[in-house]
Amino acid sequence: MVMLPGSPLVRRLVIPVVFMFAVGAATIFGLASISASWQDKKAAVDSGRMVEHALTEEKTALAVLAKDYTWWDEPITRLFVEFDADYADSDFGGYLIDQHGAAAVFVFNEGGAQIYGRTDDRFEGGTEGSPEIGADPDLRLMNRQAMASGPTEPVVATGVVDLGGSLHVAAVSRFTPEIDSTDFAEPPPLGTLVILRRMDDKFLDHIGQTAHVQEFAILSPEAEKAGSLTAPLRSPLGDTLATLSWKPPTPGRDFLNWFLPPLLAVGLIMGLLLALVLSRVRQFAEHLASSEERLALALDAARDGLWDWNIETGDAHFSARWATMLGYRPDEIEPRTGAWESLVHPDDLPEVMRALADCRQGRSATYEVEHRMRAKDGSWHWILARGRVVTRNAAGAARRMVGTHTDVTARRLAEQRALDACAEAEAASRVKSHFLANMSHELRTPLNAIIGFSDMLLREFFGPLTPKQKEYAAAINTSGSHLLEVIGDVLDLSKVEAGRMELHPEPVDVSALVRSCAGLMASEADQGRVALETSLPPHPVEITADKVRLRQIILNLLSNAVKFTPTGGRVDVAVRLPAEGGLEISVRDTGVGMRPEDIRIALEPFRQLDDSMSRRHQGTGLGLPLAKMLAELHGGELALASEPGRGTTVTVTLPAPKRRAALRSVSGRSA
Known part of the structure; x- marks a missing residue:
C-alpha cells in the first residue's frame, strides 16, 4: 500500500502524533516550571531558617566557651587575685584567640572597669585598654545582665555589637568561683569575661557553608541587594546594626537551565510514550508518598525518651518523653544522674552500672541493657536503655554520654506469658503421657481376659458351639487382638513421650x-x-x-x-x-x-x-x-x-x- 502525502491516513496518523508531541512537551514544561518554582520557594524558606540556625549556633558556641572559662577557671582566678599579665596573656587570652578563633578577650570588674584585655592584630575596636570598649552601651548592657545572674552558675549574655565599625558576636559571662572554696583567704571579687568573635569574610564563609547559601554579605542597615534574602542584625539594645544578605539557592531554576533544552528535544521524540511516562511518574509519586507516610508513622511510633549526661559534673538532661513514659511530669525529675539511679530497680542497678562502666572505659562501643524503673504509681516498667560516649577528654576519659530509653514492658510481659504458656503446655503433655501410659496398662488386663476366654470358646473347651456361636467368638477374639495391638502402640508411644521407654540392648x-x-x-x-x-x-x-x-x-x-x-x-x-x-x-x-x-x-x-x-x-x-x-x-x-x-x-x-x-x-x- 502506498501512502501519498495529504492522504486521510497520513493526516489521521500525523495530526494526532504531532498533537501528542505538543501536549507532551507543554505538559512537561509546565510541570517542570511549577516544580522548579515550588522548589525555589521552599529552598528560600529553608535557607532563611538555616541561616538563622547557623547564627544561633555561633552564638551558642561562643556562649559555651565563655561559660566554660568563667566557672572556677585558674587563669581568671589569678587575674582577680594576683594579676600576672604575662601568665594571663599566654595561658588565657592568647589561648582563646589562637585556639578558639576569638577576636578579642576582655575581663571587667563588677563595676565595669577593664582589668585585662587582649586582641588580635585585626581587631578594629581600638587598642588594648582603650576606653571605647568598656563604654560601648551594648557591652555594658550585657555586663549588667551577666552580673545579675545568681551565684550558683554563670549566665551568659550574647548579642551582636558594632565596635569601631566592625561587627562582632559578643558573649559575656559572670565569673563564679566555687562555692565554699578554701583556696583563698577571701573570695575573689566578682567580674565578667567578654569574648568577641569577628563577623568577617571568614565568619560569613563558614555561615554560608553551614547554611548552604551563596554570596553572603553584610550590608548597611537600609541596603537591600536584588535577588537576595536579607535579615537584620540587631544589637542587644534593639538597634539595627546591619543587614545580612545572601543569595538563596535555586535548585529548581538551575535544574531547568540545565535540563529543559534536552528535555524538550527528548519530549518531541518520545511523545508517543508520554502515557507510559506519566504512568511511571504516578507510580513513583504514589510510592514516594507511601514511603513518606511510613516514615512519618515510624517516627511517630518510636516514642523514645532521650537523655544527655555530663559525666564530669553529674548533670543530666531528660526529655519530656523520658519522664512521661514513667508517669512523671518533666519538672518532677531532678536533672541529675542521682534521680535516675533512684528509680532503677535495686536488683538491676549493679548490672546497669557495669554496662555503663564498660562503655565509659571503652571496653564496649555502646551501652545497651534492659532494666526495671519505678513509675510514679509504684509499678515497675521494663526499659531498654541505649547510649554511647560522644565526648572524651585529652586523657581519654569519658566526659559526655547520650542515649535513649524505650519502654519494653509490653514485650517483656508477652515473653513471660509465652514462657508460662509453654511451661503449662509441657506440663499438660507430660500429664497426658503419664495418664495414657497408666491407662493402657489398666486396659490390657481385661482385654487379655476377653481374648483368652474367646480363644477357649473357639477351641470348645466348654463344649461344642454352633456355627453362629463360633463366628461370634472369632469376631470377639479378632477384635480384642486388634484392640490390644492398638493399646500396645499407644502404650509404647506414651512411654516414649513420657521418657519411660527403656531399651534392652x-x-x-x-x-x-x-x-x-x-x-x-x-x-x-x-x-x-x-x-x-x-x-x-x-x-x-x-x-x-x-x-x-x-x-x-x-x-x-x-x-x-x-x-x-x-x-x-x-x-x-x-x-x-x-x-x-x-x-x-x-x-x-x-x-x-x-x-x-x-x-x-x-x-x-x-x-x-x-x-x-x-x-x-x-x-x-x-x-x-x-x-x-x-x-x-x-x-x-x-x-x-x-x-x-x-x-x-x-x-x-x-x-x-x-x-x-x-x-x-x-x-x-x-x-
Whole structure:
C-alpha cells in the first residue's frame, strides 16, 4: 500500500502524533516550571531558617566557651587575685584567640572597669585598654545582665555589637568561683569575661557553608541587594546594626537551565510514550508518598525518651518523653544522674552500672541493657536503655554520654506469658503421657481376659458351639487382638513421650530379623496379592539394639507398605551398609504414595491421610510415628520419601554395626 502525502491516513496518523508531541512537551514544561518554582520557594524558606540556625549556633558556641572559662577557671582566678599579665596573656587570652578563633578577650570588674584585655592584630575596636570598649552601651548592657545572674552558675549574655565599625558576636559571662572554696583567704571579687568573635569574610564563609547559601554579605542597615534574602542584625539594645544578605539557592531554576533544552528535544521524540511516562511518574509519586507516610508513622511510633549526661559534673538532661513514659511530669525529675539511679530497680542497678562502666572505659562501643524503673504509681516498667560516649577528654576519659530509653514492658510481659504458656503446655503433655501410659496398662488386663476366654470358646473347651456361636467368638477374639495391638502402640508411644521407654540392648542379627519379619507378613501380602521381596547382605550383620523394638519398627513399616499397596504391587525391604558408615533398613512400595505436604502429617501421632486407600483400612496412625521415635531412641533416624502414584520409601538409619561375621549365606528372596 502506498501512502501519498495529504492522504486521510497520513493526516489521521500525523495530526494526532504531532498533537501528542505538543501536549507532551507543554505538559512537561509546565510541570517542570511549577516544580522548579515550588522548589525555589521552599529552598528560600529553608535557607532563611538555616541561616538563622547557623547564627544561633555561633552564638551558642561562643556562649559555651565563655561559660566554660568563667566557672572556677585558674587563669581568671589569678587575674582577680594576683594579676600576672604575662601568665594571663599566654595561658588565657592568647589561648582563646589562637585556639578558639576569638577576636578579642576582655575581663571587667563588677563595676565595669577593664582589668585585662587582649586582641588580635585585626581587631578594629581600638587598642588594648582603650576606653571605647568598656563604654560601648551594648557591652555594658550585657555586663549588667551577666552580673545579675545568681551565684550558683554563670549566665551568659550574647548579642551582636558594632565596635569601631566592625561587627562582632559578643558573649559575656559572670565569673563564679566555687562555692565554699578554701583556696583563698577571701573570695575573689566578682567580674565578667567578654569574648568577641569577628563577623568577617571568614565568619560569613563558614555561615554560608553551614547554611548552604551563596554570596553572603553584610550590608548597611537600609541596603537591600536584588535577588537576595536579607535579615537584620540587631544589637542587644534593639538597634539595627546591619543587614545580612545572601543569595538563596535555586535548585529548581538551575535544574531547568540545565535540563529543559534536552528535555524538550527528548519530549518531541518520545511523545508517543508520554502515557507510559506519566504512568511511571504516578507510580513513583504514589510510592514516594507511601514511603513518606511510613516514615512519618515510624517516627511517630518510636516514642523514645532521650537523655544527655555530663559525666564530669553529674548533670543530666531528660526529655519530656523520658519522664512521661514513667508517669512523671518533666519538672518532677531532678536533672541529675542521682534521680535516675533512684528509680532503677535495686536488683538491676549493679548490672546497669557495669554496662555503663564498660562503655565509659571503652571496653564496649555502646551501652545497651534492659532494666526495671519505678513509675510514679509504684509499678515497675521494663526499659531498654541505649547510649554511647560522644565526648572524651585529652586523657581519654569519658566526659559526655547520650542515649535513649524505650519502654519494653509490653514485650517483656508477652515473653513471660509465652514462657508460662509453654511451661503449662509441657506440663499438660507430660500429664497426658503419664495418664495414657497408666491407662493402657489398666486396659490390657481385661482385654487379655476377653481374648483368652474367646480363644477357649473357639477351641470348645466348654463344649461344642454352633456355627453362629463360633463366628461370634472369632469376631470377639479378632477384635480384642486388634484392640490390644492398638493399646500396645499407644502404650509404647506414651512411654516414649513420657521418657519411660527403656531399651534392652543385645546383639541382633539384622539380616535374620528382617527375614523373620518378612515371613510373618508373607500371608498378609499373599492375601492382597502383593509381591514381598527382600534384599539382604550375603553375610549376617550384627548390631547392638533392642531386638523387640527393632522388630516392632520393621513390622510397622512392612505392615504399612503391604496395607497401602494395591493388588499386583510390590514391596521391597533391603538392608544396606553405606560406605560412610551406619546401617540402613529401607522399605519401598509401589503403593498410592503421598504428596510432599502430606509427609509431615503421616509422621504425626494419631493422624491419617484422608484418601480412598487409607479409608479402606483400619488404623490409628501410630505406625510411622512410633517407628520414627523408636529409631531415634536407638540413636538413629527415619526418613520418608514419597510421590503420588509412584509409591513410598521409608529408610531407617541406625548407628554402625558392632561387627560383621561371614558365617553363612542367607537367601535374598522371601514372599
